Amino acid sequence: MRNRLAVKMLRPPPISPMTAAATAEEEGEPLSPxxxxxxQPQFNCHIVTILGFGKFIGADEMKSGLEATLARHPRFSSVQVTDLSGSDKPRWVPTKVNLDDHVIYPDISDATTAAAADDPVVGDRFVEDYTAGLFHSPLNPSHPLWDLHFLAIRTSEATCVAVFRIHHSLGDGISLMSLFLACTRRTSDYESLPSLPAARRRSAAAVSGFSPWVLLSWIWTFLVYAWNTLVHAFLFVASAFFLKDTRTRIMGSEGVEFRPKRFVHRTLSLDDIKDIKNAMGCTINDVLVGVTSAALSRYLSRSYDGILPKNLRIRTSLLVNIRPTPGINALAEMMRKGSGAKWGNQMGYMLLRFPVMECEDPLDYIRKGMAVVEKKKKSWEAIFTYISSLLIVKALGFKVATVLCHRIVSSTSLSFSNIVGPMEEVGFCGSPLVYIAPSVYGHPQALTIHFQSYLNKMKVVLAVDELVIPDPHMLLDDISHSLQIIKDQVAVTF
Structure with a gap:
């Protein structure tokens, strides 16, 4: 039943061949692969972002803000249309956005609101239940594929909450987060866009003239990249046929993509993560990989009476956008003046193995994570998988490519991502944002871990299939505990 529902939900409204020729061919842009x-039903992915606000936003104010920003974006003001010729090549066709179809203020009983005012944990649970229930309320394919649900209920961190749902076909997570931030303004100056931390650049030694050592260095670097790519490409292809992760209590079963997810989140200290980063001489992403490895080790050890087996294979599938993400300023200009900033999903996959094991020294989780990530940095795996997918689509067809992609993702244990957020407080539609908690559902995995920075906080968000992981708050506790013990060990060691 759910499979049939998913297929029905994904199928865009057909139009007549004559209309298609006049509209889709002349105006519509083809969807990227x-x-x-x-x-596809197996990857009917929706990005869900829970936004905590400092004050209530009225419906008219919310619609006015969206009309001036997001509703002007080409993807958020277009529908996916397929003609009747059977070609199955959908296009983006512009349409008029009726915000009444997209902005939803559900009725919340006075008893629930009063209970949440007395005990914000009631509000937290209500938001969790409501967000999980969105799975059973599919987006209408005759409208642009997004909506925003505003929940006027107090939670433990915010005065009220909005749940932003966007179909993943509109863009990748980082591009969509950049687009959302382009709709916000600093609360200290509502004329200014938010600023993001500068990307870390690898230092390059200054070279004057030609040197044999420089040539040898270039050759050696190329060989390292080529070897790592060859190894990672082999493991990637093997994952489509026989190489699967160890069956543990976090790995999903068949059909997990057709089941609802529960979203839970916790706020961590970004300053603590930075202290570890500076002491270990690594990146924030390296720290998060290490902390997640330690947390998964702690969580899974309970299944083995406290003694983890050796050589557990626990991997994550990472989506990497091949096309550089437009900057916030470019996206703001796109919505304001209709500029031609590049947009769209152009993604490759990477498979990253988490060092899940018992370590006497908590810092070993960071060190081992750094070593794994470093090999991925010195690899063209994402480019290889992107180009390979295009070749498979062209040679074998889209259905074969979908099956192979599904086999690879379902052979791994979880999804993982880390998204950078603003360094200063921002407001959306006139209300200050307290937190940003993004996640996703509709993919063939039972566990997704997202990290999102904002101000001096790091929000960790879990999306879980409760049939597989019935205790997601315990895993949040493990992540918080792992960060604390690593921080304490840093204080002792350095």
Missing amino acids: AARLFR
């Missing part, structure tokens, strides 16, 4: 992938 990645966007078409997210139309």
Whole structure:
């Protein structure tokens, strides 16, 4: 039943061949292969972002803000249309956005609101239940594929909450987060866009003239990249046929993509993560990989009476956008003046193994994570998988490519991502944002871990299939505990 419902939900409204010729061919832009992938029932992915606000936003104020920003974006003001010729090549066709179809203020009983005012944990649970229930309320394919649900209920961190749902075919997570931030303004200056931390650049030694050592260095670097790519490409292809992760209590079963997810989140200290980063001489992402490895080790050890088996294979599938993400300023200009900033899903995959094991020294989780990530940095795996997917689509067809992609993702244990957020407080539609908690559902995995920085906080968000992981708050506790013990060990060691 759910399979049939998913297929029905994903199928865009057909139009007559004559209308298609006049509209889709002249106005519509074809969907990218990645966007078409997210139309398939096995990958009917929706990005869900829970936004905590400092004050209530009225419906008219919310619609006015969206009309001036997001509703002007080409993807958020277009529908996916397929003609009747059977070609199955959908296009983006512009349409008029009726915000009444997208902005939803559900009725919340006075008893629930009063209970949440007395005990914000009631509000937290209500938001969790409401967000999980969105799975059973599919987006209408005759409208642009997004909506925003505003919940006027107090939670433990915010005065009220909004749940932003966007179909993944509209863009990748980082591009969509950049687009959302382009709709916000600093609360200290509502004329200014938010600023993001500068990306870390690898230092390059200054070279004057030609040197044999420089040539040898270039050759050696190329060989390292080529070897790592060869190894990672082999493991990637093997994952489509026989190489699967160890069956543990976090790995999903068949059909997990057709089941609802529960979203839970916790706020961590970004300053603590930075202290570890500076002491270990690594990146924030390295720290998060190490902390997650320690937390998964602690969580899974309970299944083995406190003694983890050796050589557990626990991997994550990472989506990497091949196309550089437009900057916030470029996206703001796109919505304001209709500029031609590049947009769309152009993604490759990477498989990253978490060092899940028992370590006497908590810092070993960071060290081992750094070593794994470093090999991925010195590899063209994402480019290889992106180009390979295009070749497979062209040679074998889109259905074969979808099956192979599904086999690879379902052979891994979880999804993982880390998204950078603003360094200063921002407001959306006139209300200050307290937190940003993004996640996703509709993919063939039972566990997704997202990290999102904002101000001096790091929000960790879990999306879980409760049939597989019935205790997601315990895993949040393990992540918080792992960060604390690593921080304490840093204080002792350095």
